Amino acid sequence: MGAQLRVYKRRIRAVTATKKITKAMEMIAASRIVKAQRKVAASMPYATELTRAVTAVATGSTTKHPLTTEAEAPARAAIVLITSDRGLAGGYSSNAIKAADRLTERLRGEGKEVDTYIVGRKGVAYYGFRERKVAESWTGFTDSPSYADAKNVAAPLIEAIQTETAEGGVDELHIVFTEFVSMMTQNPVDDRMLPLSLEKVQEESSTKGEILPLFDFEPSAEDVLDALLPRYVESRIYNALLQSAASEHAARRRAMKSATDNAGDLVKSLSRLANAARQAEITQEISEIVGGASAMADASAGSDK
């Protein structure tokens, strides 16, 4: 076998092996999307009920709570950025990081200091490499986050927003995550969680236009709001984590699908080249034989004379 042909054969083998791996990853990701979507759906009743309750308290009472009123001069904001733990998901993590960068830029432009909280190894690595300050980070659960993980993430944020700004607290809480629109579309979005803007909450909940009854608060409106808001933050973070997980799997599936397709194309074109090389080899051999035979014939014809 010619050297050229051997090299092609080896490359075809290597690409075929890669294709098998990407194909397997694609199928794994596809099966996980469904699971992640189911989790998002399962968390919806709690989220909607909670949003309804928050809207009810905030509209049904005249309570002024620090978490629903905007600070006069917000000086600090916290951003939670949700990325993935693992790569090979196309632009998933870098798109979320870019969205966070844009938001940071905007908040800095408004004269606010920004504290960044990061979920996922990719985001941590990105910030670590650029030596940017990270207030806190969590890794290891972006594949299938549980409610306990969301609580862990929410705890320092709630604490930060409840402390006075002068003592290192924050005035605003933003979250950057990847919204799961469909199997093909996932959008990085940024969203302000606190202070709560009521119009937005009403938009999100299905209670739009519905007039909420006057509630009796037990023990009091302030206490209910006090207890509700941390749960609200946790539930929002949980929802963001779940959506991000679904988006991550969808992005990975798509990235792996195109990798598989590319590998297929590569195998095809390499096979063509290998065939051409083999054919050239055969042609060369034939012409060598023919040439040799005619040379021999010429030589023997010459000696006969």
Add this chain to the structure above:
Amino acid sequence: MAAELHVELVAADRNVWSGEATLVVARTTSGDIGVMPGHQPLLGVLESGPVTIRTSEGGTVVAAVHGGFISFADNKLSLLAEIAELADEIDVQRAERALESAKSEEDAGAERRADVRLRAATGQ
């Protein structure tokens, strides 16, 4: 037919129970509260504790609820909880073990959770 109210018992990650009921008893921070059909709209903070739902078929559903809210409006009652378990889902032996270990580690929160779980499961 007796008046009924619609109950949704929802945990953070799943819908635990939903159905029609005639009476729901839950523990709020200011004491036990019983809600019957036609109650005034209510929004309250729940303590960790068992919730008893008297269903319209005459049965009783007991659940252990940790950290949540009760809200009632338009004859619809929602119980929101971070963690909610129905009594028949609770593994009594496991809860007992959890109670023991929480006691020995003096973890008040875990002890309380395990205690509530046990009480809901054994119906005391």
